[in-house]
Amino acid sequence: MSIGEVLGQLRVDFPDTTISKLRFLEAEGLVEPQRTAAGYRKYSWDDVARLRFVLTAQRDKYLPLRVIREQLAQWDSSGDEQPGRSRPALVAVGPDGAVPGRELAEPAESSQVRLGRVDLVARSGIDESTLVELERLGVLVSDPPGWYDADALIIASAVAGLASYGLEPRHLRGYRTAADREVGLFAQLVAPLARQSDPAARARAAETARELVALSEQLHAALVRVGLRSTLGR
Template sequence: MLHTPTGGAHAGTATGQKSGPMSIGAVLEALRAEFPEVTVSKIRFLEAEGLVEPARSPSGYRKFRAEDVERLSYVLRMQRDHYLPLKVIREHLEAFGDDAPYPNVPVVPPREPDEASAPAVRTGRKELLGLVGAEEEELAEWEEYGLLGAAEDGTYRLADVTVAQLVAELGRHGVEARHLRTVKAAADRQLDLVEQLVAPLRHHPDQRTRTRAAGTADELTNLSVRLYGAFVESAVRAARTRGD
């Protein structure tokens, strides 16, 4: 089961339901109480991705409502605590509807005391197999090819569950684990590139610049995922054109 901090999806947001329209600067100030790494560019990126749709003044300025800030808080929390991709978060939001409250998804604290400052979602091996509908032999093969792996305590992250589900679905179409090694290697190389680009920000003498590093890394990662999808879609369309 997935878990999130006590207080639910609305905890930690410094807004009230009766507050008036807010500028993007005011939204940033409200969010930083819980998300100190958030930036204006991150908020604009989430808006461009369709995760939030603030109203606009006649002159074009954004006018955020308290509900928009709560929505942004939910998105940021799902990224931070559960490592969910934006596509999945968007699907959740669409399923909730505009008036439905966001679900309370508590976070299980890590077992190691030195990791207490970094809440993470974990699941056991048996639970992962049940969620994915796979056999032990299949999971062992996926791990053998480096597609995912358990932590030292034998548990898996939510991201590993997502990987296992996708690998299992592909397997039902005849795609074997060995075929996916190059995909995993490409993802690892892209992550290395993101870290190289963000490294100067993480070691910058200015504290505000260091704080923006995490948000920049998130944006680069999401753009990389979108680019990969665009490459695949472009290749598919090109192949269909050649076949016509």
């Protein structure tokens, strides 16, 4: 198949996929289509299955490319059936390199989800007064005119879980402050790519942001675990 035919296959399940995205995944070594004598890409069904695996891992489990690449390398070395064909369960392993903590919600893309205020409260488990307080503290922000995306649902669900242990919204102000510091730091790394007119550069900026977020989550979780060891007597 040509790259255009592959795009048509994938867009049924991954509507945001672009030719630039496919070229980026090739540049990252996640798929290696054959080339004709004229230099045109030719994809096999195994290539398409491999791309489906990569896109599913990113969309449903938020796995960074590093982890996906490692999984693909394991399948390549073992000689097992292509990952996209065998449909394995995508499970993020623990502190040794994957991305935990995504069980609260599994949106395809944050921008694709639009929830009203009532739906957000119902699906996350928080109450209206908590939502008001989260917005006052800047922990949760709606998109005008009052819609909430998938990340807002993740935040609200996490707050509901923490509330069950007695933590209140006022205790979470530090999370917002820390997140803002990281945004400022990561933006310096991503902005030069995002400002370029080349679609491939913008795709790389999005992937870089995804990787940085995943690594930040791992670092934060590990630091909290280390900090709690003395309390747990370990």
